[in-house]
Amino acid sequence: xIFTELRFILLFALCWITFFAVPRxxxxxxxxxxxxxxxxxxxxxxxxxxxxxxxxxxxVRAPALMFVIVLIIAKVPDAPWIVPLGLSYLTFELIxxxxxxxxxxxxxxxxxxxxxxxxxxxxxIAGPIKRFPQFRDAVAAAELSADDVxxxxxxILLGLGxxxxxxxxxxxxVAESEYASSMHQAWMVVIAxxxxxxxxxxxxxxxxxxxxxTLGIRLPENFNWPYLAANIREFWERWHITLSQWVRDxxxxxxxRALFGTRLRPYPGAIAAISYLVTFAIVGAWHGLEPRFxxxxxxxxxLLAIFNLWRRHVPSSDSVARRVLGIAVTFFFVTIxxxxxxxxxxxxxxxxxxxFGIAR
Amino acid sequence: MKVRRLLFAILWLALIDLFIxxxxxxxxYARYETGAVYRFENSDLFALGPMVxxxxxxxxxxxxxxxxxxxxxxxxxxxxxxxxLPAQFERIAGDTRVFNAAVNGAESxxxxxxxxxxxxxxxxxxxxxxxxxxxxxxxxxxxPVDDTDARHYGLDRLGPIEATLRSMLGRVWHLYGDNDxxxxxxxxxxxxxxxxxxxxxxxxxxxxxxxxxxxxxxxxTIAVSLSQRxxxxxxxxxxxxxxxxxxxxxxxxxxxDFQQRVAAAGFNAKYAPYAELVSIDVxxxxxxxxxxxxxxxxxxxxxxxxxxxxxxAP
Numbered sequence: 001x002i003f004t005e006l007r008f009i010l011l012f013a014l015c016w017i018t019f020f021a022v023p024r025x026x027x028x029x030x031x032x033x034x035x036x037x038x039x040x041x042x043x044x045x046x047x048x049x050x051x052x053x054x055x056x057x058x059x060v061r062a063p064a065l066m067f068v069i070v071l072i073i074a075k076v077p078d079a080p081w082i083v084p085l086g087l088s089y090l091t092f093e094l095i096x097x098x099x100x101x102x103x104x105x106x107x108x109x110x111x112x113x114x115x116x117x118x119x120x121x122x123x124x125i126a127g128p129i130k131r132f133p134q135f136r137d138a139v140a141a142a143e144l145s146a147d148d149v150x151x152x153x154x155x156i157l158l159g160l161g162x163x164x165x166x167x168x169x170x171x172x173x174v175a176e177s178e179y180a181s182s183m184h185q186a187w188m189v190v191i192a193x194x195x196x197x198x199x200x201x202x203x204x205x206x207x208x209x210x211x212x213x214t215l216g217i218r219l220p221e222n223f224n225w226p227y228l229a230a231n232i233r234e235f236w237e238r239w240h241i242t243l244s245q246w247v248r249d250x251x252x253x254x255x256x257r258a259l260f261g262t263r264l265r266p267y268p269g270a271i272a273a274i275s276y277l278v279t280f281a282i283v284g285a286w287h288g289l290e291p292r293f294x295x296x297x298x299x300x301x302x303l304l305a306i307f308n309l310w311r312r313h314v315p316s317s318d319s320v321a322r323r324v325l326g327i328a329v330t331f332f333f334v335t336i337x338x339x340x341x342x343x344x345x346x347x348x349x350x351x352x353x354x355x356f357g358i359a360r
Numbered sequence: 361m362k363v364r365r366l367l368f369a370i371l372w373l374a375l376i377d378l379f380i381x382x383x384x385x386x387x388x389y390a391r392y393e394t395g396a397v398y399r400f401e402n403s404d405l406f407a408l409g410p411m412v413x414x415x416x417x418x419x420x421x422x423x424x425x426x427x428x429x430x431x432x433x434x435x436x437x438x439x440x441x442x443x444x445l446p447a448q449f450e451r452i453a454g455d456t457r458v459f460n461a462a463v464n465g466a467e468s469x470x471x472x473x474x475x476x477x478x479x480x481x482x483x484x485x486x487x488x489x490x491x492x493x494x495x496x497x498x499x500x501x502x503x504p505v506d507d508t509d510a511r512h513y514g515l516d517r518l519g520p521i522e523a524t525l526r527s528m529l530g531r532v533w534h535l536y537g538d539n540d541x542x543x544x545x546x547x548x549x550x551x552x553x554x555x556x557x558x559x560x561x562x563x564x565x566x567x568x569x570x571x572x573x574x575x576x577x578x579x580x581t582i583a584v585s586l587s588q589r590x591x592x593x594x595x596x597x598x599x600x601x602x603x604x605x606x607x608x609x610x611x612x613x614x615x616x617d618f619q620q621r622v623a624a625a626g627f628n629a630k631y632a633p634y635a636e637l638v639s640i641d642v643x644x645x646x647x648x649x650x651x652x653x654x655x656x657x658x659x660x661x662x663x664x665x666x667x668x669x670x671x672x673a674p
Binding site for chain 1: 361362363365366519521522525526529552553555556
């Protein structure tokens with residue numbers, strides 16, 4: 001884990017001191033320089049070169065399609081070429097920058113600010129996916145505060161605790177998937193995976209948010225008790241929030257709008273269903289360009305489309321019993337969906353069969 | 361207020377740190393020198409590093425030292441700790457402290473690197489003959505290995521900057537520097553593995569119910585014979601290298617050939633009295649599958665090995 005390497009901690013400590021020691025106008029430059037050094041150390045000079053080129057491409061308003069192609073090339077399974085550290089997050093941030101500049105929502109942008117945004121080390125490993133205007137404002141407004149340092153350190157410790165005391169222990173149960181041979185074992189392994197993934201991933205987010213907070217920079221939250229979601233839409237409002245918001249803004253909404261301009265206009269249910277399926281197929285492919293991830297994405301897209309239709313016909317309710325039932329049903333469907341996320345398709349099929357008592 | 365809390369936490373850490381070295385010393389002595397039977401709680405690599413570092417720091421113990429290296433056959437896959445071959449060897453021999461340093465899936469390269477790292481701290485090494493000659497890359501991060509071996513076996517190494525920083529911080533902050541050793545000494549594995557392995561017992565203990573009691577180790581009624589077969593295959597390179605190391609350090613190395621396919625005579629003549637290859641003929645009745653020993657099988661092999669050593673040096 002890069003966050004626990006002393007090289008990272010020492011580099012961050014130097015960055016922290018410099019950040020508050022230099023005049024405010026040099027803070028972006030400080031983050032950019034230390035971010036570039038971080039990338040050079042942990043990813044190597046050649047990878048740094050690739051990321052610098054991508055950043056310059058975003059600065060000169062290269063088309064978003066170029067970053068999509070880069071992302072697709074990088075996601076090829078077992079590719080022999082170098083894939084930069086955290087490239088999935090990086091390309092989504094760069095696509096956000098070029099799209100928002102084209103939309104005119106980012107009027108002025110200095111190269112230094114962009115470099116600070118792209119190379120901000122805490123969020124470069126596993127997100128959260130930042131937004132440029134909010135990040136630039138947060139850097140400009142950052143103040144040295146004991147409250148922020150305290151909250152940041154606590155958040156880092158919370159993340160480390162989640163990772164090492166909970167997620168890594170659950171990983172040992174997940175490793176039993178090789179030997180699962182009964183319905184009970186299969187459910188135990190799959191539920192353990194769902195919890196492990198949440199705890200592991202949210203731990204990385206906690207640590208990233210914590211490091212940023214010590215600098216007085218608030219990064220967006222990524223998780224909000226997702227397994228307490230009472231329906232699948234709410235789940236995606238609580239799970240990997242920055243990714244959900246990104247695909248909402250740059251895939252789902254534009255696609256829905258485009259479909260409204262077609263002969264499908266009288267069928268909003270069909271438009272929503274197509275938009276969900278396409279959006280979540282992309283979400284799946286973003287996790288890995290393999291059929292199993294796309295299947296996982298399509299499964300969630302289908303759940304969302306079905307929920308959308310159901311919500312049109314069944315009014316929502318605030319009753320506690322319905323919420324508890326909703327949480328249980330959502331957890332059930334999300335858990336089933338994790339199977340192809342952590343197992344190759346052939347093994348996933350067997351695991352599903354075990355879970356439902358079809359195989360032995 | 362927040363600054364005070366941060367300083368208070370740092371003060372607590374500093375206070376706790378004063379107690380880490382004596383705690384580690386006691387825990388390691390109990391784990392490695394005085395415990396009834398020694399085996400890692402789990403056949404994982406985690407505890408190997410701390411054990412090797414302890415042995416290198418304490419080249420002499422209160423008793424003679426014997427170490428067993430190999431894979432799940434020697435570790436005792438499917439057996440209680442006390443039923444595994446090394447534990448039964450310790451009980452039958454009576455005068456030696458046995459370290460079961462076998463790891464499931466180990467290859468002869470692993471045995472070479474481990475044996476070489478502890479050669480000055482043990483009296484006898486028993487090494488299972490495994491034909492695969494690779495080594496786990498992670499060993500390069502866990503135990504001392506020289507650059508030539510690291511390159512030859514393709515081992516992972518810590519970068520020089522990270523290694524220096526860790527060493528510097530470890531010297532001033534014991535809880536950080538001795539963290540792995542403390543876990544291995546207290547739990548016999550990593551803390552997470554310990555809680556994972558013992559979750560059922562721990563839960564039963566919380567609700568006040570008795571946990572599992574292992575049955576007595578059965579003695580074998582079938583004898584196992586040791587021989588010097590003249591098989592057709594040669595020894596894997598790492599084990600020949602380990603024989604050279606044993607000879608140079610004037611330590612005893614016994615290579616255990618459960619497959620009985622390696623030519624022993626030439627090797628034994630060349631390396632006597634330091635290294636010896638013995639073929640072990642284990643009847644099918646003493647195995648619970650094609651290779652793993654039953655408790656009685658481990659008992660029979662241990663008895664044969666102890667008898668062999670006593671015959672050799674009465």
